[in-house]
Amino acid sequence: MSHLPNEPEFQQAVSELVSCLENSKLFKIHPDLRRCLEVVQVPERVIQFRVVWENDKGELQLNRGYRVQFNSTLGPYKGGLRFHPTVNLSILKFLGFEQIFKNALTGLSMGGGKGGSDFDPKGKSDAEIRRFCESFMRELSRHIGPNVDVPAGDIGVGGREVGYMFGAYKKYRNAWEGVLTGKGFDFGGSYIRPEATGYGLVYYVAHMIKYASAGKESFDGKTVSVSGSGNVAQFAARKVIELGGKVVSFSDSQGTLLKEAGFTNEDIDAIADIKLKRKALTDLLEQNADLKSQTKYLKGERPWKHIKVDVALPSATQNEVDKADAEALVAGGCRFIAEGSNMGCDLDAIAVFESSRLDTKLTNGGCWYGPGKASNCGGVAVSGLEMAQNSQRIHWTPEEVDKKLGDIMKNCFENCVETAVEYADESVEYRTNKHTTGHFPSLVQGANIAGFAKVANAMHDLGDWW
Structure with missing residues (x-):
């Protein structure tokens, strides 16, 4: 990718994919798939x-x-x-x-x-x-x-x-x-579409928690840090609260708002209202004395270094978690991180999380990382369901759409896990749903391999490479 010196974000995305594929057994088992790498990048x-x-x-x-x-x-x-x-x-x-x-x-x-x-x-x-x-x-x-x-x-x-x-x-x-998807309901939109990315993110992490604990744990009682304060962050937080978790942070481009007692749905209503007016969290605090007295505002800061949590959900923008943030989360005992934003963690941060996953000194299993291409795919999934409804000129009920979203996120998680174990280092013992010894499978490797292999095989069959 040296021929694209002025496209750093794109280079980063390609590097992450290529690194995962090269460090797996994929090209040893299917060496011909390597030829697709250059084609799929254009x-x-x-x-x-x-x-x-x-x-x-x-x-x-x-x-x-x-x-x-x-x-x-x-x-x-x-x-x-x-x-x-x-x-x-x-x-x-x-x-x-x-x-x-x-x-x-x-x-x-x-x-x-x-x-x-x-x-x-x-x-x-x-x-x-x-x-x-x-x-x-x-x-x-x-x-x-x-x-x-x-x-x-x-x-x-x-x-x-x-x-x-x-x-x-x-x-x-x-x-x-x-x-277009994400339309108003009266002109072809789908139920659950506004909520889909945030809900899907939480559904994905719920499967991470269940898998890691062999079914013994859930979001109930977990402390969760969320970044961002837009649509994804708001609905992820609402779903966490519904499942018994406690959300302790929101943020925007100007700073972070912390509430150790946990934000309520009423607090999130106020955040949603201020964001609909395209204003900052500081404007909310000026208008809401009660919330101001119950929270701590950190100007120019992100939430990751400032409060200990079980789960971190970066849901703002790309590269919002760097190496120092990742190290702080691991040191603070964070067990799960999954991206609501696209490429929310930079490559150095991902390396920290992947290293912690294999660190035998960390009795909690390290911080298990869920990449955005898997963990936040719920939004585009319900967009796909909206396309299907438009083609049929019908509306599915909220319950039908939410059930389909839940199934998609479950299948996505299981695909990532199974692919990671299939193409991973055979010398490493991995945790399964039946026991809690060993290491977590690499979800970033599983997501990249599963997604790439599906696309590459289809491209081959269509004659796009040979």
Whole structure:
């Protein structure tokens, strides 16, 4: 990847995958699969375009729009749209690359893609956001469709933005098609879609806890640290509370809010309200004296070094857990970490967690790491279920969707474990559901191998490599 010096995020994502594959038995057992590595790293198509729109003062505004259609082997390109000033091709390529294997792990028929713009919705009026979305979709609508590419929301793209873009697509194409997911329920959305990533994350970790304890433990009584304060963090926290756990942190780009007694659902309602207005946690504290008196605010800090927890759920953005954070979590006795954000842990942090997993001095088994391509695949899984409902012109009940989500996360976890053990070092004894001796299987290795092998074998059968 030395030919991509200006794409550090993408290089990191590729390096993590390649390292996992090279350090397993995959290429010893299936040496021909190595030939796919170079092919799968190159997107099938990269679309870049200008987005010209008008602000409320009538002034011309210019942004860059992107869609990386990375891999359509398993189905239509599927992945979110991100509106944020930091958006660039490196970030979108890393997200699209991860999306290929994440979507493969859901077991649904979806390829991988990602897109967005360097547009910043913060501080913009509804009318400005609508005009931007209409201009953005004017070009994007040429390249997407229900059987071609089905985008969704991501950072900076919520229900409002999806609604504006869906309305624009419908006008430009004169067609009602399930071309976006995360839509409002009245125009084709699915129950549980807003909750799906956070719920799925907690379901995945619940299986980690159950497996590690041979069925003797659950979230009940566990102390949990969550980063971020957006959709994923909020719904992950609500599900943890429902399962008997205690959530002690939220964060945003300005700092971390700690509550040792545990946040309540009412606290999360207040956080959701402030975030809907695109304000900071500090604004919440100014408006809520009771919460201010019960919490500690750490300006410019992330939560990982400041409170001892059983479970850590990074749910903000990429590379939010570094080596020092990882070492602090392990030293503090954290037993499980799983990413609600994409590539939430950097490579050095992952190395710390993987090392702790094999450290015989750690009587708790170390800190077991769940990679985002597996642990946060619940969001895109329910997007896939939304696509299925749109195709049939029906709505499933919340209970039906939640049951399907739970099954998908269970199958994903079991696939990761079984693949990790199959292709791992035979000299290492691994824990199983029947006993608690030995080491945890590497979920990052299992996820990468399972996702890559599925895509690579299908690409071979389609003649994309030979």
